[in-house]
Amino acid sequence: MKKMVLVILLLAGCAPEHDGTAILETADPDAVQLDGKQDGLADTIKKEADSVESIYDTAVVKGKKELLVAYKVRHLDRFKMKKIEKDLTKRIEKIAGKDVEVVVSSDYKIFLEAVRLKEDMAAGLKTEEQADKRLSEIIKLKREMT
């Protein structure tokens, strides 16, 4: 019992400096576009992902080659996570076109990292180049199975 309280305190206590609130509440970060184009593709895709009924929070990062869509699923719909992922991928691939590598993820960790990336960009801590590299790292992390 004491241990659990300790762990929760630890989590709560350390959360602010690691901007962990993204996991606790709806973060709704603005879409990030790193490919230098002004076509607003990232925003369009964020809108499309938000329009899916089972999804309540999305983070979109568009890099030079890859497009990351992290999302949170309403809890009672988490049973059909696989289907939601498939549908979303299909819808986004249709908009993004063939030359973009679409990666969608419902993983909290990926969402958290996408939000951190966006906040680093907003704070001016990362250049577009660095952010694009970080995006590739996040996608690599997502692909790890065990």
Next chain:
Amino acid sequence: MIAMFFWAFVIGGLICVIGQLMMDIGKLTPGHTLSAMVTAGAVLAGFDLYEPLIDFAGAGATIPITSFGNSLVTGAMQEAEKHGIVGVLTGMFEVTSSGISAAIVFGFIGALFFKPKG
């Protein structure tokens, strides 16, 4: 996140209640109960039912011993996809290794540092 904790509690608790019922009403020994639950986990994994439960309840589904059966099947299937039927055998412990290796390592450390009681 709060919902995750809630459902982890409920689902994890319910799986334990099933075990308790097997012991109390089915009059099985703990050993029989746990073996049956591991087998049940493997069978549920066979019908692709355990993975959605983990999506839904998080640790509520991964901490009970039923998840041991599930991860054995998952590991075997992952390898089977890559290497065909031989993978069933070679991939078995791909995912599960941490539970068993942790039990072995900490069991040995425990035996080094603690004295038997009673």
Next chain:
Amino acid sequence: MKPGLYKKLASKYEPKRPVLKNCIRAFWTGGLICVIGQAVSYFFIFFFNFTEQTVGNPTVAFMVFLSMLLTGFGIYDRIGQFAGAGSAVPVTGFGNAVISAAIEHRTEGFVLGVGGNMFKLAGSVILFGVFSAFIVALIKSVF
């Protein structure tokens, strides 16, 4: 005495199991252990490079580690008496079975005692887990 009479008599005098009470205890202790596991896995997700997909392994290892401490200090057995399946079904119960067997038999030496008896209780879980998983995966990969 007719055959079967003894069994009848014995079951009459056997203390009645308080099923409902046991279930409630198993429910909240088992649930609590899972909540601790959930907290541990979020901890690993926040501060280390683990995703929900990969966080299972370190979480289970950490829970078994906790189980070692509780078993070594004799606390887990006390929890077990109270919680029944609530503490036996989670992976900490598996850890407890291995670790308590290891500690108990250390007086017989490390090779024959600890090594030989470590899986005395947990062995059947591994056996049936592996064998049923083998059958299930075999059927699944053929069809």
